[in-house]
Amino acid sequence: MGLLDRLAPRKSDPDGSIQSSSGLADDPVFATKALRKFLSCLTSRESPALLDLGPVVGSNVSFFGEQLGCKIFVEDIFADLDRHVREGKPDVFPAFLGKRFPQEPGSVDGILCWDLIDYLDRPSAQALATQLMRVLRPDGALLAFFGAAQARSTTYTKFIVADETNLRHRAYPAARGHQAILPNRDIIRLFPELRVSDSFLLQNNLREILFRKTT
Amino acid sequence: MWKRDESVRPTGGQPTAPAQPAAPAQAGATAPRPADTGHHMEKDIVNIGKSVVIKGELNGSEDLTIEGYVEGTIQLKEHVLTIGPNGRIKAQVFAKSVIVLGEVTGNVTATDKVDIRDNGSVDGDIVSPRVAIAEGAHFRGAVDMQRKGGATPGAKTDGKSASTPAAAPAAQAAGTPQRVGV
Numbered sequence: 001m002g003l004l005d006r007l008a009p010r011k012s013d014p015d016g017s018i019q020s021s022s023g024l025a026d027d028p029v030f031a032t033k034a035l036r037k038f039l040s041c042l043t044s045r046e047s048p049a050l051l052d053l054g055p056v057v058g059s060n061v062s063f064f065g066e067q068l069g070c071k072i073f074v075e076d077i078f079a080d081l082d083r084h085v086r087e088g089k090p091d092v093f094p095a096f097l098g099k100r101f102p103q104e105p106g107s108v109d110g111i112l113c114w115d116l117i118d119y120l121d122r123p124s125a126q127a128l129a130t131q132l133m134r135v136l137r138p139d140g141a142l143l144a145f146f147g148a149a150q151a152r153s154t155t156y157t158k159f160i161v162a163d164e165t166n167l168r169h170r171a172y173p174a175a176r177g178h179q180a181i182l183p184n185r186d187i188i189r190l191f192p193e194l195r196v197s198d199s200f201l202l203q204n205n206l207r208e209i210l211f212r213k214t215t
Numbered sequence: 216m217w218k219r220d221e222s223v224r225p226t227g228g229q230p231t232a233p234a235q236p237a238a239p240a241q242a243g244a245t246a247p248r249p250a251d252t253g254h255h256m257e258k259d260i261v262n263i264g265k266s267v268v269i270k271g272e273l274n275g276s277e278d279l280t281i282e283g284y285v286e287g288t289i290q291l292k293e294h295v296l297t298i299g300p301n302g303r304i305k306a307q308v309f310a311k312s313v314i315v316l317g318e319v320t321g322n323v324t325a326t327d328k329v330d331i332r333d334n335g336s337v338d339g340d341i342v343s344p345r346v347a348i349a350e351g352a353h354f355r356g357a358v359d360m361q362r363k364g365g366a367t368p369g370a371k372t373d374g375k376s377a378s379t380p381a382a383a384p385a386a387q388a389a390g391t392p393q394r395v396g397v
């Protein structure tokens with residue numbers, strides 16, 4: 001049972017205007033406070049470049065691409081992590097992450113990190129953070145989620161944007177569960193070039209942290 | 216009645232064009248229907264079969280379904296390209312619409328739409344005003360949707376513009392957040 005499973009999330013209203021297909025309506029919907037602020041950062045740019053570290057979600061591509069005019073880079077790090085774990089090579093994952101991102105330094109306006117860091121060991125988390133700080137432009141935004149309670153979830157979560165204040169959480173199998181629950185000070189230490197712009201603790205025990213790169 | 220309809224169609228042929236993209240979607244999964252091919256020459260669909268391997272430049276002015284292997288460049292600028300479930304493409308693709316049920320490695324540019332169906336796979340960058348990616352599809356690369364017109368209501372995020380009426384109560388119930396110091 002994952003952290004999210006233990007809570008009693010509210011399902012979307014059956015007659016609501018959140019349209020769904022292929023079982024979307026069955027996914028629990030959670031509020032998000034940080035997403036709106038993240039979007040504000042993005043839309044202040046003309047054609048923002050967005051780096052999504054999660055699996056591709058068609059409706060997210062439409063939301064960010066069509067509605068916000070973003071150029072979206074989909075880099076599914078969860079899939080890379082799964083592959084390394086299944087091949088018994090998690091120890092080379094930090095080095096892999098060091099070469100993983102082809103984006104130019106300072107070329108990305110926003111990064112959706114989701115809850116990826118919860119699934120990484122410390123060296124991998126640091127390697128990832130270093131790369132994300134590299135590709136993010138000054139004043140760019142990074143949105144990351146962190147668990148706030150001990151949980152050994154063996155599922156990943158696809159975060160599907162329902163609208164700017166709601167995310168659908170869709171669980172899918174993971175080769176390896178959460179690695180650690182990082183305290184806030186350790187999270188900040190991971191990103192020395194970023195400052196915490198906003199931080200929220202939701203009732204579902206998810207911490208949402210919005211970072212901005214210092215100029 | 217039938218004869219009258221038939222005679223009207225050729226002169227007003229242009230308005231029927233928007234219906235065209237639907238036809239290749241069906242054709243990608245099934246063989247061309249003999250009854251259709253007899254009367255509607257415009258809707259002929261060329262099939263590159265499973266055993267066919269093409270290396271080089273592929274240009275065309277009709278819809279095309281690929282079930283084989285193509286490497287190089289594919290240009291169907293006014294037409295629909297369907298990569299069938301058995302199709303494998305290692306090419307730069309330019310078409311009006313691209314429907315992917317098989318595997319594509321390379322950049323895809325479409326003037327209308329790119330549709331990656333369930334089990335379809337694209338490794339490369341997509342440039343298209345509309346992109347649909349099904350659950351179960353694989354995609355790695357960048358998506359550039361060449362924004363048309365001005366900002367949409369959802370782009371302004373300070374207010375409640377993009378929130379749907381149904382979403383607000385759900386949000387309150389699911390988790391009113393508290394600010395925490397970090």
